[in-house]
Amino acid sequence: MNTSDTFKSSVDHLVSFANTSIIPLLFALAFIFFLIGLLRFFFFPSEENREKGRQFAFWGIVGFVVLFSIWGIVSLLVSTLQ
Numbered sequence: 001m002n003t004s005d006t007f008k009s010s011v012d013h014l015v016s017f018a019n020t021s022i023i024p025l026l027f028a029l030a031f032i033f034f035l036i037g038l039l040r041f042f043f044f045p046s047e048e049n050r051e052k053g054r055q056f057a058f059w060g061i062v063g064f065v066v067l068f069s070i071w072g073i074v075s076l077l078v079s080t081l082q
Contacts, residue, residue, distance in 0.1 A: 015078055026067055034060025 037056030040049045 015074070018074075023067070023071060026063070030060050030063030030067060032060075033057075033063060036060075 033056050037053045037058070037060055040053030040056060042053070044050070044053070
């Protein structure tokens with residue numbers, strides 16, 4: 001077995017693990033932050049809870065944007081390098 005084959009195989013396994021385990025977990029966390037923000041914003045009447053809810057929802061959306069961007073860039077690199 002060639003060293004480049006071993007490296008390619010290792011990278012393939014790492015990318016596969018990230019796509020099936022890590023990325024869905026991060027998307028779930030971003031979604032949970034977004035939902036917590038919405039719940040705090042709409043269902044808790046105090047101004048402090050509304051502001052915290054707005055912040056949670058904002059950072060959940062930022063998380064989605066960052067994750068989609070990174071996921072797209074990694075997919076583009078993987079498809080280019082194969």
